[in-house]
Amino acid sequence: MKHAHSLQEGIHVSDAAQSPIAEESIISLDRRVSSQDGSAKSVWRLHDGNLVESLSFDLNPESFGTVEGAVGGAAPVRTPRGHTVCVSSQAGCNVGCRFCATGLQPMKRNLTAEEIVEQVHRTRRIEERTTPTRVIFAGMGEPLLNPDEVLRAVTLFEQDAEVEHVSVSTIGVVPALQRLTREAPSVDLFISLHATTDEVRTRLIPLNKAYPIAEVLRAGADFATAHGRMVDISYLLFGGVNDFDEDADRLAALLDPELFRVQLLLWNDVPGLPFSRIEDEVARRFSARLVDGGVSTYITPSKARDIDAGCGQMITEEAKKHRVERAQGALLPLV
Template sequence: MTDAVLRLTERHIDDEGTAKYLWTLHDGRRVETVFFSHHAGPGQCLSTQTGCAIGCTFCATALQRPARNLSADEIYAQAVRVDEDCRERGLTVPWRFVTLSGMGEPLLNYDNMVEAARRLYEWTDIEVVSLTTSGVVPRIYQLADEPTYLQLHVSLHATSDEVRRQLIPTTRKWGIEEILTAARHFARTRDRRVIVNYLMFESVNDRIEDARRLVDMLEPELFEVHLLLWNEIPGFPFRRIDDHRVDEFRRLLSDAGLMAKPMPSKGRDIQAGCGQLLAERTA
C-alpha cells in the first residue's frame, strides 16, 4: 500500500546519519521527510501538507505554496517507508518519536493529521507523536480533547506581536496572548507541559528584554522552552546566532525557574534542518 502512496525520488544522508527523503505523490506533487537521531533515540519528522500557506519569512517551505493537504495515508506512509529504508540499511530502530513538524501547518489539516497519529501509535511502540503549530487557536482547544494524545509544540519565536508578525505574517488573526491562553488550556487539560519553540535570530529576538518578557509570559508548570538556531537558507535575510548567545539566553530563562534547553540542529548540510525543507519551488 505504502509503495503506491509514495514514490521515493531522492534520498540524502549526512555524516551523522540524518536522512532526508523526497517523495513524489500520485498527483506529481512532492514532499520531504527527515529521519534523525539524538540522545533520546531515533525519530522522524513527517510532512502534513504539500507546501505551506503560513508564510514564515525564515522558512524555505513558504516558497512552496500548498496545493492540498496530505491524506492520512500519505502522512502515515512516510513513517512506514522510512522504517523500511532504515531496516534495508541495517538499522533496527525502536522508534521513540514521530513529529508532525515537516512541511505544512498540521492544524490546517486537522482530521487527516489526527487520524495518521492514531495509526502511528497502533503501528509500533512509539513513545510520543508530536506536532508543531504556528498557533491555530480553535484547533489547539479541539486538540486538547482528542482521544489520541499529541504533544503540542507552539512556534512562538517572539515576545511581541509586532516582531512576531514580521516573522510570521499570516498570524495576525491571533496574537501571542490568545495563542498562549489556548496552550495553557491544552497543558491543564492534558496535564503535560506545552513546548514553546523559540527560534533565535541575531538582533531580532535575542535581547535580555526578550528573555525577561518570555519569563513573564510563561508559567513554569505549564511550559518549557526549546531554543532553536536558525538554519541558513540562501537568499534569506537572517544570520545564524552564535551558540554562546543561545546559552546565555537559556541561563536567563533557567535562572528565573523556566525549563529551557537549546536544541541541536540536524541535517543542515543536506538541507534537512528545521525550516529548510523545500520539495519544489513554486513561488
C-alpha cells in the same frame, strides 16, 4: 552552505532505483540524501506528482546544547532520545513565515493520513529499524491547517506498535489547537512562538494577526492543564531580532513555568532570507537568563543543515528556482 545538488564527501545521495524498498506504495521514494551528522532526508513523490520531504535522525542526551543558570533556577529538562521521523502534513505551506523555506513554496494540497503514516513506515523499512520510532509533525506544512487528516494520522500512529510517541508542532491555529486538546490527549504539543511581542511576531509569522500571542498561549495552557503535561514553546533565535536580554525576560514573564518549558533553536540559513544564524554562545546566554527566570529550557541541535533539511529549510528541488525571487518579495526591515 552546501546543497543536495552539490554535496561534499561524506554525504550520500540515492534515488528510488537504488532504494532497497521496491514494493508498491501510496508514496514513492524520489530520492534520499544522507547528512554527515547521520540524519537522512527522504523526498517522497505523491500519486499526483507533488513532492514532500521527511527527516530521519537519532537523538541522545549528548545531542543537546548545554543550558546554564544560577543555582536555584529552573529544573533541567529530560531531553528526548531515540529514532525520530519528522513528517510533512502538507505539500507546500500557506502560512508564509518569513524565515522558512517551505513558506516560499506555494501550497499544493493537504496530505492524507495514509500519506503521512507511510512516510514513517517506508523510512523504517529503508533503514531496517527494529526499535520504536518517535514521530513529530514538524516537516513541510502547518499540521493544524490540515486537522482532519493529522488527527486521523495520530490515531493510526497510536495503534501502531512501531511508533512510541507522537508530537505536533504548530504556530498556533487556535480553533484547531482547541480541537487537538479535545481529541488527541496522547500527543505532546510544541508551539512555535519565536517572538515576545505581537509586533515582532506578526512580522515573522503573518498569521499572528489572526491568532496573537495571548490567544495562542491561552490555548496552550488549556492543553497543558487538560492533560497534565507541559507544553514546549519553540523559540527560534534570530541575530538582532529576538535574541536580546529583554526578549528572554519578556518570554519568562509570559510563561507559567508549571505549564510551559522552552525549546531554543538556532535558525538555519536559507538563501535570500534576511536573517543570520547566531553564535552558540548567544543561545547559551539567552537560555541561562530564562533558567534564572524560572523557566525550564533546553537547546535543540540543528540536524541535517548540510542537506537543506534542518528546521525551516525544507523545500523541494523543483521549487528552489523560485526561492530567491519569492524571498526578496518577503524581505522585512528586521535586521
